[in-house]
Amino acid sequence: MRQAAAVESLSGEPLSLEEWVALPEDEPGELVEGFLEEEEVPSFIHESLVLLLGSIFGAWVRPRGGFAGGSEAKLEVGRKRGRKPDLSVYFPGSRRPQPRGAINVPPDIAVEIVSDTPRDGRRDRVEKVADYAAFGIRWYWIVDPQLRSVEILELGADGRYAHALGATGGVLTEVPGCEGLTLDVDSLWAEIDRLEATEPAP
Secondary structure, X not given: OHHHHHHHHHHOOOOOHHHHHXXXXXXXXXXXXXXXXXXXXXXXXXXXXHHHHHHHHHHHHHHHOOEEEOOOOOEEEEOOEEEOOOEEEEOOOOOOOOOXXXXXXXXXXXXXXXXXXXXXXXXXHHHHHHHHHHHOOOEEEEEEOOXXXXXXXXXXXXXXXXXXXXXXXXXXXXXXXXXXXXXXXXXXXXXXHHHHOOOOOO
């Protein structure tokens, strides 16, 4: 991995969480066992869904006193591990995230939009499942634009995630853990269709 190799060659030592947090904003990467792991290159579809879901969560949680954050928030998920979910949501009444620097307070919801490559799919569906469970994130949403599916995992008392909901379409009026939230799943895929539609002839 390009960035991990660059860090190793300069310092000979892995990065600490503090050093990872202090990296410039334009230095991408998550921290895995002390080394930078290259992030996926997001597509426009990926970023559109992040904004769309962010607006849905923001409109729901902020009037209730909660918080929603974007994809550059750095979570200290382990002693040598740091992740940056696409979206983080803190419910009203929950502990607040630190307003600056690394965040050691787990959000109530972490959302990942799955990217196109098998490597990134594996990271979201395997590696981050373990990291987010260990960190104590109660609800983990996996949104897959390729499969057009929304999967919600709930953290159990045993520290493992269990399947709470899966949807490929429709309007969800009872979203696990999110009382009062309505999620129009079809609108997510409609945004993809808009982007993929052939441009009209001039």
